[in-house]
Amino acid sequence: MNCVGIIGYGHMGSMLVKGFLASGALHADEIVVASRSRQSLDACAATWPLIGIAATNADLARRCRTIIIAVRPQEVGGVLCEIVPVMDGDEHIVSLAAGIGLKDLEAAFTGSVTRVVPTVTSAVGQGTTLVCHGRQIGMNDALRVEGLFSSIGNVVTVSEDDLPAATLLSSCGPGLLAAVIEELAGATVRTSGISPDRALALATEMAAATAAYLRETDEAPEDLIGEVATGGGITEVGVQGFRERLPAVFDEVFAAMLERYGTVGK
Numbered sequence: 673m674n675c676v677g678i679i680g681y682g683h684m685g686s687m688l689v690k691g692f693l694a695s696g697a698l699h700a701d702e703i704v705v706a707s708r709s710r711q712s713l714d715a716c717a718a719t720w721p722l723i724g725i726a727a728t729n730a731d732l733a734r735r736c737r738t739i740i741i742a743v744r745p746q747e748v749g750g751v752l753c754e755i756v757p758v759m760d761g762d763e764h765i766v767s768l769a770a771g772i773g774l775k776d777l778e779a780a781f782t783g784s785v786t787r788v789v790p791t792v793t794s795a796v797g798q799g800t801t802l803v804c805h806g807r808q809i810g811m812n813d814a815l816r817v818e819g820l821f822s823s824i825g826n827v828v829t830v831s832e833d834d835l836p837a838a839t840l841l842s843s844c845g846p847g848l849l850a851a852v853i854e855e856l857a858g859a860t861v862r863t864s865g866i867s868p869d870r871a872l873a874l875a876t877e878m879a880a881a882t883a884a885y886l887r888e889t890d891e892a893p894e895d896l897i898g899e900v901a902t903g904g905g906i907t908e909v910g911v912q913g914f915r916e917r918l919p920a921v922f923d924e925v926f927a928a929m930l931e932r933y934g935t936v937g938k
């Protein structure tokens with residue numbers, strides 16, 4: 673009954689199973705998985721023979737105290753309708769779905785609920801999982817879920833008002849940064865004889881090294897820029913170009929993403 677249940681064995685569900693097991697946060701016999709298709713469940717059982725497989729979402733809810741819902745936002749309502757009637761009320765529902773608010777979760781279930789936003793980089797134990805607890809959360813449930821997700825990276829609690837913008841940064845951010853890396857590599861290829869593979873490898877390493885440098889030295893980006901962009905030098909030309917054009921581009925992109933966020937799951 674103290675098991676952690678994961679409903680939805682897609683990108684996030686499978687990443688969580690792998691992360692919780694690899695980090696040692698959970699043993700295989702402490703995890704139960706349910707998913708819509710036989711194919712996903714067979715893949716799960718083949719990869720992790722010792723974890724529990726539930727025949728239905730309701731079956732999982734009967735067997736677990738912490739229930740992580742890792743389905744797409746438009747599927748959350750249906751899942752809640754299946755599990756809540758078989759629950760005692762002292763379980764903890766943890767939803768990953770963007771756009772499904774604490775109010776929506778608490779309307780369906782009066783016990784402990786938490787919204788959690790991991791990131792694709794949690795798969796390599798890096799990045800931040802955002803956590804936002806509901807009104808009924810007890811200390812033990814809060815600590816348990818925060819401890820669980822800290823096994824796959826950093827955990828930061830945020831207010832629900834700040835969750836959309838924080839999600840763009842932490843969870844969508846890897847996609848945005850990957851697009852920037854792609855552009856840097858693309859510009860290198862277009863202005864040289866360097867192959868696309870080589871340019872991408874150079875760009876990826878540079879991005880990882882820059883993030884590591886900022887993290888380890890605790891320098892602000894501005895300080896790093898000051899060290900690289902000497903007056904009248906090459907980098908200064910690039911930084912100036914970015915500073916003139918990027919704020920408008922980033923504000924526009926964020927506004928569009930926030931608008932889309934507001935429509936997810938509706």
Ligand SMILES: NC(=O)c1ccc[n+]([C@@H]2O[C@H](COP(=O)([O-])OP(=O)(O)OC[C@H]3O[C@@H](n4cnc5c(N)ncnc54)[C@H](OP(=O)(O)O)[C@@H]3O)[C@@H](O)[C@H]2O)c1
Nearest residue numbers: 680681682683684707708709712742743744745768769770
């Ligand atoms: N991807 C990200 O980077 C990311 C980051 C943070 C949060 N999230 C959130 O995480 C959630 C899952 O995203 P994802 O990328 O993992 O999506 P996904 O790859 O499409 O996985 C969703 C899984 O849910 C399963 N499913 C659908 N309906 C179901 C039902 N009624 N009962 C049980 N299982 C059901 C599907 O199972 P079958 O395969 O068996 O059909 C599918 O594998 C979303 O709400 C998303 O907003 C995603």
